[in-house]
Amino acid sequence: MNPDFDDRLEQAVSLHRSGQFAQACEHYAAIRSNFEHPGLTINHARALFQLKRYDEALEVLGAMIEGAGAHFGALAASLRGR
Structure with a gap:
């Protein structure tokens, strides 16, 4: 890695x-x-939860889930086109 x-x-x-x-x-x-990085995002959300900063933690996780959804949506579209 870097x-x-x-x-x-x-x-x-x-x-x-x-x-x-x-x-x-x-x-x-x-x-x-x-x-x-997914592991980094999860650790960040975990630390936010431990600080009881629930809204921020959910934002962090939500952004990761949205990003994954977009990625898998694009992958599914490209596979359908084959």
């Missing part, structure tokens, strides 16, 4: 595991602004 992504993700996960959820959320959000 070394910058790996380093930043390691730092965010470390903060998350140590119970520093607010700082972990900040790191996850910053990383997600440049890199999109």
